[in-house]
Amino acid sequence: MKILIIEDEPRTGDYLKQGLTEAGFTADLVRNGLDGMHEGLAGDYELLILDVNLPGLDGWQVLKAIRAAGREMPVLFLTARDQVEDRVKGLELGADDYLVKPFAFSELLARVRTLLRRGRPRELEKLALADLELDVLKRRASRAGQRIDLTAKEFALLELFLRRQGEVLARSFIASQVWDMNFDSDTNVVEVAIRRLRAKVDDDFTPKLIHTLRGMGYVMEIRQA
Amino acid sequence: MKILIIEDEPRTGDYLKQGLTEAGFTADLVRNGLDGMHEGLAGDYELLILDVNLPGLDGWQVLKAIRAAGREMPVLFLTARDQVEDRVKGLELGADDYLVKPFAFSELLARVRTLLRRGRPRELEKLALADLELDVLKRRASRAGQRIDLTAKEFALLELFLRRQGEVLARSFIASQVWDMNFDSDTNVVEVAIRRLRAKVDDDFTPKLIHTLRGMGYVMEIRQA
DNA sequence: TCTTCGATGATGAGGATTTTCATGGGGGTA
DNA sequence: TACCCCCATGAAAATCCTCATCATCGAAGA
Structure with a gap:
């Protein structure tokens, strides 16, 4: 199960990578939107974890590019507190679920598993x-x-x-x-x-x-x- | 991995059994001390989860009987809040770890895994x-x-x-x-x-x-x- | 070496949430 | 009908988080 993490904040990125690895997944981490887009398009990932707040090429653009290329893997995006518009936007752009920072790792893990298991069960809103x-x-x-x-x-x-x-x-x-x-x-x-x-x-x-x-x-x- | 749960409170017992089963263990549940003692002595369990507050034959007696018979499997016992003496007593009697109710299931799972993995790593007290x-x-x-x-x-x-x-x-x-x-x-x-x-x-x-x-x-x- | 400045951490107060506790009501059962 | 649990409820207390402000550190430059 290969997972791609696109996250610029070093702490969060490392934390996610380590946690997912310990949980038995193979996780790659890239720290900016451009690399994220390339990796996401090139690599054979089964799930993407995408921070929306990326410098340069932001999460939306990455997501758009990936969906535009016809890639259908589930995308879980991370957004900052109380940014309701962000969440709506993310789901509209083709993401499958989201998580608001700060979040419990167990929560993330649960969602990752759900997304991988059931395909893309966009949460009932x-x-x-x-x-x-x-x-x-x-x-x-x-x-x-x-x-x-x-x-x-x-x-x-x-x-x-x-x-x-x-x-x-x-x-x-x-x-x-x-x-x-x-x-x-x-x-x-x-x-x-x-x-x-x-x-x-x-x-x-x-x-x-x-x-x-x-x-x-x-x-x-x-x-x- | 067979686990025996000795717990009289129906809710807790069912909850534990279900949770452990979902986590991939084989869990048997008995609802009183006597059955618990018999099962613990007879069955080939790799771990015991033992409520100390059992009507009739209580947790201590069960634990004592099992250790007296030379059975060495790790024992995790459950105790009610703030019963410090209980915890000390349990560890003295040969239990390996304890958990105070109410507890998070994730916590229990973590301890069960630790006990099964490392044998019996009695926690540094x-x-x-x-x-x-x-x-x-x-x-x-x-x-x-x-x-x-x-x-x-x-x-x-x-x-x-x-x-x-x-x-x-x-x-x-x-x-x-x-x-x-x-x-x-x-x-x-x-x-x-x-x-x-x-x-x-x-x-x-x-x-x-x-x-x-x-x-x-x-x-x-x-x-x- | 000294000074300044930006960034990081410390701190106190305020407020919101959550939990505990004590008491009362009410339904079901003998 | 009476009793006994189970649940409801209000109030108080504890804990926790947020926010705003202040102090301090360390780097960079004079």
Whole structure:
């Protein structure tokens, strides 16, 4: 599995290369857009990791050139915080997924694996249930048209619920997904987090979408009365 | 690689079994101490994961019985938060490592792999430099005999420094270890964390142990003047 | 060698988030 | 109906991150 990393920041580049190598991939690193383009066109890489902030030839141009040449390998791009436009632009230009810096390496690894496994499963960008909407790309939620601000944990929790609508999610499962944490019976972080999410998402609205199933967990769904 | 999980809490047990299976191990699960003892003695497991809080025959007894029978496979035990005595007891009874609930699954996986790879590399329990001491087991630090309370991040950071005394640690490396985070050039979390740690560990003491190397990172060592 | 300047790191304060804790409500079951 | 868990909830505390500003280092030039 050959992966090409195009990243000018030395630390990040080395970090990625080392991490991916340790994870069993073959990773090459180039530190500017021009080399990146050439390598990407010439080499037989199965995935590209592309920083958009490159001096000289930037990430967009590299991506454009590669797609224009008909190369179809999945591209994961790295963008700086809160640059919503960047993310949209990247996906429009033919990238397959993105990651916002700073990111956890485990997160990157997970995405790399997904992209390599399923080909190019561009992430579903908008999730919704009833009048609740979540734009994963813009990290923005709304209900009945009203913008809702979510914290990181709230967002993760809501995303989890929306991706698994109708499924009963056990606390332990939620804990493992949102906190990467094994369930410890005497903490109630999950309940508290649910509470906060409900306050923002359900309290002022009808119908309620988050439901408690005693002894089992929670579901997000539209309940007929 | 067969692993035996002895855990009565259903959620945790299922979670562990599933996670380990997905990670490529063969995991069997038993839900009480008696079965655990029998399985552990009879089956050809290469590693045991043992909850100490079992109803009936508890984790200690299981561990004792297994070691008494001469079985030498590594044992990783799970204990509840802040039960320092438990941890000490476990290691004394012949366990090889422990994990405090709640824990990240990735952490468990890392330890399982280490135990299986290196045989039984009982973790170094006490770290020290000059009059600074860190008891990894008890999660307790002291300098010049004075107890120092550390937060989770501070502890992780200090542990990292002590395990790598004399080595220059780049910010990016620190970030990846303590935050599992790729380095983002415009955050200064690392500096701030260093600051907090210094306040507790160096400010009121001599000699200073944390040193800054401009452009490179930080080292922990005793500096001759 | 001294001085200046740019860059890197240190520091303090503020704020937001997250967790813990204690208590109360409510549903299900005997 | 009464009891017992399980969950909800609010408040307080702790931790962590961001931001703005200040200090310091080291290089370069006089």
